[in-house]
Amino acid sequence: MGSGPLVEARKTATARAHSNIAFVKYWGNRDHSLRLPANSSISMNLSALHTTTIVDWNRRLGEDLLTINGKAAGEGTLRRVREHLDVLRRRFGMDAFASVASRNNFPMGTGIASSASAFAALTVAAAAAARFELTEREMSALARLGSGSAARSVPAGYVEWLAGSSHETSFAEAFAPPQHWDLVDVIAIVSREHKHVGSSAGHMTAASSALQPARVASARARIDAVKQSIMRRDFDRFASIVEEDSNLMHAVMMTSRPPLLYWEPLSLMIMKAVRRWRQQEGIAVCYTLDAGPNVHCICLASDAGAVSGRLLALSEGIEVMQSGVGAGAGVMPPA
Ligand code: DP6
Numbered sequence: 001m002g003s004g005p006l007v008e009a010r011k012t013a014t015a016r017a018h019s020n021i022a023f024v025k026y027w028g029n030r031d032h033s034l035r036l037p038a039n040s041s042i043s044m045n046l047s048a049l050h051t052t053t054i055v056d057w058n059r060r061l062g063e064d065l066l067t068i069n070g071k072a073a074g075e076g077t078l079r080r081v082r083e084h085l086d087v088l089r090r091r092f093g094m095d096a097f098a099s100v101a102s103r104n105n106f107p108m109g110t111g112i113a114s115s116a117s118a119f120a121a122l123t124v125a126a127a128a129a130a131r132f133e134l135t136e137r138e139m140s141a142l143a144r145l146g147s148g149s150a151a152r153s154v155p156a157g158y159v160e161w162l163a164g165s166s167h168e169t170s171f172a173e174a175f176a177p178p179q180h181w182d183l184v185d186v187i188a189i190v191s192r193e194h195k196h197v198g199s200s201a202g203h204m205t206a207a208s209s210a211l212q213p214a215r216v217a218s219a220r221a222r223i224d225a226v227k228q229s230i231m232r233r234d235f236d237r238f239a240s241i242v243e244e245d246s247n248l249m250h251a252v253m254m255t256s257r258p259p260l261l262y263w264e265p266l267s268l269m270i271m272k273a274v275r276r277w278r279q280q281e282g283i284a285v286c287y288t289l290d291a292g293p294n295v296h297c298i299c300l301a302s303d304a305g306a307v308s309g310r311l312l313a314l315s316e317g318i319e320v321m322q323s324g325v326g327a328g329a330g331v332m333p334p335a
Pocket of ligand 1: 146
């Protein structure tokens with residue numbers, strides 16, 4: 001690309017972003033190309049799960065390059081990242097291709113989402129490497145264009161993604177810092193199989209469910225209630241709405257055309273056990289599931305050991321990962 005004298009042939013930066021788990025889910029878009037969601041959503045960042053990405057804008061390159069965990073990325077992933085780099089190039093006035101090296105600290109192929117942390121880290125690293133300053137809002141909105149949930153991995157701690165009605169008004173912001181409430185996500189991995197239908201394809205089918213309008217119309221009430229229960233550290237109220245919202249999203253998935261059934265028998269077994277542990281044993285834990293069979297068991301930090309032990313005792317087929325509340329996306333010092 002570009003010609004003429006080169007003052008600086010290469011511009012490099014490294015950024016890290018954490019994954020997040022939604023308490024009120026994003027499912028379905030009002031505008032697919034801008035990734036404007038059908039409803040606002042709420043999440044917390046996950047401190048233990050992160051992506052670290054190096055972006056090198058390099059005028060000597062003839063195309064964008066991407067490695068993930070040291071290996072060249074597959075065609076679909078490469079295409080999606082190149083499209084996002086095109087968006088960033090336009091915004092930053094950048095005329096070079098990029099070499100992108102991305103590493104996840106969590107095992108791939110566990111069904112644990114990586115697009116949120118990946119597109120947040122990519123956006124922050126690309127902006128820093130271009131020496132382009134952005135507000136947190138605009139960074140979040142830009143990350144959203146790569147993957148909707150990436151908008152929520154930009155701010156720190158407990159976050160709301162405001163659905164908005166345009167690119168500029170659809171961004172995430174923090175409403176409580178990580179240290180506000182010591183929640184832990186104990187993730188029960190029940191299957192390492194790759195998702196049959198990923199989120200991007202799933203968002204397209206959401207509108208075909210007769211239940212989606214009801215889910216969307218009632219989302220604001222659940223967001224207000226979840227935010228209030230987090231601010232008051234009221235676990236029982238939090239638990240009942242988080243489980244209801246997960247069930248609502250899966251009801252939409254199951255009634256879409258074609259139907260999406262993400263639950264495995266073990267997922268249902270865990271959901272029932274979690275309710276039993278809360279209601280009969282007084283353990284502060286509730287469940288939520290994304291577009292896959294793994295069960296996120298959200299609990300108070302003081303109950304995380306008990307939850308993890310009980311999950312492992314339920315079945316040999318269950319593996320467990322654990323994470324507290326995470327920071328926002330940020331630039332890392334050069335290695
Ligand atoms: C079920 O953000 O992964 O995890 O924008 O197509 O990348 P794309 O979708 P994505 O969707 C997340 C869906 C969810 C619920 C949630 O995290 O809110």
